[in-house]
Amino acid sequence: MNYEIIGISVLWLFLYGYLIVASVDFGAGFYAYYAKVTKKDHIMNQLISRYLSPVWEVTNVFFVFFFVGIVGFFPDSAYYYGTALLVPGSIAIILLAIRGSFYAFENYGSKQSNLYMFLYGATGLLIPASLSVALTLSEGGFITEENGKVALDYFALFTSPYSWSVVFLAIVSVLFISAAFLTFYAARANDVAALKLVRKYALFWATPTIIAALTTFIALGQHNERHYQNMFDYWWMFGLSVGFFMIAMWLIYEGKRYGLAFISVMLQFFFAFFGYGVSHLPYILDPYITVYENATHESTGIALIIVFIAGLFLLIPSLILLMRLFLFDADYVKGKK
Amino acid sequence: MMDLDPVLMSRLLTTITLVFHIIFATLGVGVPLMISIAEFIGIKKKDPHYTMLARRWARGFVIPVAIGVVTGTAIGLQLSLLWPEFMQVGGNVIALPLFMEVFAFFFEAIFLGIYMYTWDRFKKPMTHWWLSLPIVIGGAMSAFFITTVNAFMNTPEGFEIGGDGFAAINPLEAMFNPATPTKVFHVLASAYLTVAAILAAIAAFGLLRKKTKEYHKKALKLTVTLTFIFAIFTAIAGDVSAKFLAEYQPEKLAAGEWHFETEGNADLILFGWLNEENEPEGVIRLPGLLSFLAYSDFNAEVTGLEEFPEAERPPLWIHYMFDLMVTIGVFLLGISFLYLLLSKLKRWNENNKFMLWMLVLSGPLAMLAIEFGWIYAEEGRQPWILRGYMTVEEAATTSPYVGWMFVLFLLLYIALGVIGAVVLRKVFKNNPVEDELEKKYPTIEKGDK
Numbered sequence: 179m180n181y182e183i184i185g186i187s188v189l190w191l192f193l194y195g196y197l198i199v200a201s202v203d204f205g206a207g208f209y210a211y212y213a214k215v216t217k218k219d220h221i222m223n224q225l226i227s228r229y230l231s232p233v234w235e236v237t238n239v240f241f242v243f244f245f246v247g248i249v250g251f252f253p254d255s256a257y258y259y260g261t262a263l264l265v266p267g268s269i270a271i272i273l274l275a276i277r278g279s280f281y282a283f284e285n286y287g288s289k290q291s292n293l294y295m296f297l298y299g300a301t302g303l304l305i306p307a308s309l310s311v312a313l314t315l316s317e318g319g320f321i322t323e324e325n326g327k328v329a330l331d332y333f334a335l336f337t338s339p340y341s342w343s344v345v346f347l348a349i350v351s352v353l354f355i356s357a358a359f360l361t362f363y364a365a366r367a368n369d370v371a372a373l374k375l376v377r378k379y380a381l382f383w384a385t386p387t388i389i390a391a392l393t394t395f396i397a398l399g400q401h402n403e404r405h406y407q408n409m410f411d412y413w414w415m416f417g418l419s420v421g422f423f424m425i426a427m428w429l430i431y432e433g434k435r436y437g438l439a440f441i442s443v444m445l446q447f448f449f450a451f452f453g454y455g456v457s458h459l460p461y462i463l464d465p466y467i468t469v470y471e472n473a474t475h476e477s478t479g480i481a482l483i484i485v486f487i488a489g490l491f492l493l494i495p496s497l498i499l500l501m502r503l504f505l506f507d508a509d510y511v512k513g514k515k
Numbered sequence: 516m517m518d519l520d521p522v523l524m525s526r527l528l529t530t531i532t533l534v535f536h537i538i539f540a541t542l543g544v545g546v547p548l549m550i551s552i553a554e555f556i557g558i559k560k561k562d563p564h565y566t567m568l569a570r571r572w573a574r575g576f577v578i579p580v581a582i583g584v585v586t587g588t589a590i591g592l593q594l595s596l597l598w599p600e601f602m603q604v605g606g607n608v609i610a611l612p613l614f615m616e617v618f619a620f621f622f623e624a625i626f627l628g629i630y631m632y633t634w635d636r637f638k639k640p641m642t643h644w645w646l647s648l649p650i651v652i653g654g655a656m657s658a659f660f661i662t663t664v665n666a667f668m669n670t671p672e673g674f675e676i677g678g679d680g681f682a683a684i685n686p687l688e689a690m691f692n693p694a695t696p697t698k699v700f701h702v703l704a705s706a707y708l709t710v711a712a713i714l715a716a717i718a719a720f721g722l723l724r725k726k727t728k729e730y731h732k733k734a735l736k737l738t739v740t741l742t743f744i745f746a747i748f749t750a751i752a753g754d755v756s757a758k759f760l761a762e763y764q765p766e767k768l769a770a771g772e773w774h775f776e777t778e779g780n781a782d783l784i785l786f787g788w789l790n791e792e793n794e795p796e797g798v799i800r801l802p803g804l805l806s807f808l809a810y811s812d813f814n815a816e817v818t819g820l821e822e823f824p825e826a827e828r829p830p831l832w833i834h835y836m837f838d839l840m841v842t843i844g845v846f847l848l849g850i851s852f853l854y855l856l857l858s859k860l861k862r863w864n865e866n867n868k869f870m871l872w873m874l875v876l877s878g879p880l881a882m883l884a885i886e887f888g889w890i891y892a893e894e895g896r897q898p899w900i901l902r903g904y905m906t907v908e909e910a911a912t913t914s915p916y917v918g919w920m921f922v923l924f925l926l927l928y929i930a931l932g933v934i935g936a937v938v939l940r941k942v943f944k945n946n947p948v949e950d951e952l953e954k955k956y957p958t959i960e961k962g963d964k
């Protein structure tokens with residue numbers, strides 16, 4: 179394998195990591211607000227303060243890692259995306275800022291500020307929606323370059339069925355992943371009331387998730403024929419994805435092995451996400467940026483990969499420690515510590 | 516708003532983001548060290564006052580960290596959004612330190628989460644103290660990596676210009692460019708100095724309000740001692756920074772010192788202003804001291820601004836920034852020395868009103884010195900974004916919406932600043948030291964507090 183492919187794979191892996199951990203966080207925001215409106219908030223608040231507060235900063239770093247990495251490996255993406263995404267990117271930053279400060283402020287501040295709870299819930303859906311725009315743009319057709327000036331065609335973006343189906347898919351996936359995780363966490367905490375509630379959410383959002391996935395697939399066919407055709411070469415990845423989805427649904431429906439169910443959900447998204455990614459290659463931004471032509475210099479690329487490997491040796495043990503303390507320490511989960 | 520020049524607006528937006536972020540970044544680098552020191556003393560001396568100090572600092576720390584993270588995320592993205600050409604070209608070289616910085620954040624974030632939520636979860640208190648070290652190291656590493664990026668912008672090295680842009684890149688050489696050692700030294704020393712001074716200011720303020728004497732006295736003694744130590748390091752680092760400038764970026768030093776003609780035995784110009792003919796007036800001249808500052812030799816020749824084409828000279832107003840920074844540095848050194856001197860002399864009370872008010876003042880002043888220092892350093896690089904290769908103007912985005920984004924971010928920073936301050940106040944108001952000490956350590960006698 180050459181360094182360009184290693185680079186993009188590493189970045190994709192981190193984006194996948196962000197997809198999972200951030201979905202848990204974003205979805206929890208929405209459910210927390212929903213629970214508040216329906217007067218069931220005591221259930222969700224426990225979870226937010228015990229699991230999400232200690233790890234939100236780590237979640238955020240996944241994202242920072244991805245965008246620093248993509249600019250590092252493929253500097254031209256800074257030029258195209260940077261110029262085109264000024265407005266949506268800035269809005270996403272502001273939403274992230276509101277949300278990030280929530281944990282710190284809410285932990286100490288006026289516990290039940292309604293406005294903050296609302297913002298926390300709303301940003302949980304708006305951030306995935308706005309971030310998903312970057313993926314939509316990568317399919318080409320929305321960013322134009324004329325006389326050396328890069329611009330974003332907002333009209334095309336807002337009238338494209340494809341871009342709306344991606345937004346829809348992003349939102350329902352977030353709610354589904356999050357509910358699957360919460361089911362596992364509530365079961366672990368032996369919190370029967372919460373379990374009943376979030377299990378219902380997980381079962382409910384499963385159907386829209388599959389529908390959204392199919393719609394997006396069809397819309398992509400209309401939008402980018404090349405990518406669509408490529409996806410058939412990787413049909414087995416999408417097949418595995420559906421398989422894991424069914425396993426997850428069966429387990430949750432039967433009400434057993436919620437941990438395994440959540441892992442199946444993770445695998446479902448893993449295969450779908452990598453199937454999508456690998457068939458997208460060689461383009462990073464169709465048709466301007468490809469992994470081969472627009473990668474950074476070899477010396478930088480290799481240095482980045484070395485640092486990445488060295489970094490993993492540092493990170494994996496630390497992450498395991500974090501998870502053992504906050505996710506798998508039964509007493510902590512139950513609120514006894 | 517819409518018609519404003521994108522270059523100007525990009526500069527302004529970058530400026531407000533960085534000026535805001537650097538406050539929290541500085542705290543993020545410095546506070547963990549102070550917490551770690553206090554917790555260590557608390558364990559070794561078995562003195563609950565210090566442990567409480569560490570706990571309370573850590574509790575307050577969560578809020579600046581959150582703001583630091585969100586504004587840092589903003590800068591990281593804004594670099595690409597506002598300076599796409601710079602990132603396209605420079606990204607090839609600076610990707611390495613930026614990438615490593617993210618690992619440092621990762622490391623820091625993980626252990627910060629663990630540290631904050633595990634105060635009472637271990638049998639041995641030392642186990643918890645060990646967890647503070649990765650945070651201290653992570654913070655210092657973040658500062659190191661990002662500072663190498665800034666150093667690279669001042670003295671770019673480690674690449675060659677090929678047919679289309681950069682060729683033959685050596686990212687390590689780029690990281691360890693000539694500006695790196697002095698910059699890193701000065702940035703780290705000044706961050707620790709600033710945080711020590713701010714924590715001293717809080718303790719002094721507590722004493723002025725006549726609260727819990729013992730606790731605040733101990734806190735003050737510790738933080739002022741640290742202020743003094745790091746003020747010495749900062750001054751040394753500032754001196755070597757000036758020597759670096761004289762050698763590698765003489766136009767920045769010359770503009771900062773209003774040193775127009777190349778000459779030996781050059782005078783150091785302090786304060787003053789410029790008249791219509793751009794001549795300094797009302798200045799204090801220290802004969803030969805500029806030569807000494809630049810080369811440790813009163814007769815050495817110092818390059819003047821005249822040697823640079825008009826278009827490549829930094830603005831002259833950075834002189835004020837330099838003066839303010841140095842003045843504050845001298846003030847911090849003096850005031851902390853005076854306090855320590857008084858505390859050694861039995862006849863004097865070091866905790867008198869005047870002393871305490873001066874120390875209260877020193878915290879905000881130190882943070883201002885950080886801002887002045889950065890403005891001096893960044894404005895002194897003008898018109899370059901990458902000295903000698905790319906100007907700020909060439910690097911900026913062409914998007915017409917920057918003006919609106921500026922307004923949006925200004926509002927965001929105001930909101931974050933205000934809410935952050937309000938919440939921080941609440942954290943400590945709802946939880947006075949007296950109550951907390953009594954709750955946690957009922958054995959301490961009332962009189963001790």
Ligand code: HDD
Pocket residue numbers: 669694697698699701702705706708709749750752753754756757759760767840841843844845881882884885886887888889890891892895
């Ligand atoms: C508490 C903060 C603080 C204090 C008291 C001082 N500085 Fe400073 N200074 C900084 C905080 C700072 C900084 C924020 O860390 C800067 C901005 C960019 C940099 O590299 O460090 C800086 C930059 C900076 C530069 C420019 C370096 C460059 O662009 O490469 C010089 C020459 C000095 N300083 C010199 C001094 C001297 C002679 C001081 C006398 C005591 C001094 N500083 C005190």
Ligand code: HEM
Pocket residue numbers: 235238239242536537539540541542543544579580581583584585586587588589590591594620621624654657658661662702706
């Ligand atoms: C152009 C300059 C800078 C960029 C692009 C930048 C980028 C960032 C980013 C992306 C974050 C958030 C990381 C996360 O998600 O956890 C952050 C936070 C932070 N930055 Fe900056 N930064 C810059 C300047 C600085 C400087 C000069 C320092 C130190 C002297 C610094 C120190 C920190 C620290 C310590 C944090 C962690 C937050 C905290 O602990 O308070 N940064 N920065």
Ligand code: HEM
Pocket residue numbers: 526527529530533534537594598601661662664665668886889890891893894897900907
């Ligand atoms: C990749 C890194 C960086 C980039 C691309 C960058 C770029 C810029 C630019 C374009 C400006 C506007 C200059 C002007 O025209 O006024 C600026 C100003 C500034 N930068 Fe940097 N910078 C970087 C690193 C840093 C770091 C690490 C710091 C430390 C906090 C910093 C602190 C500042 C400050 C305080 C200003 C405001 C100066 C003023 O008021 O003019 N920068 N930076």
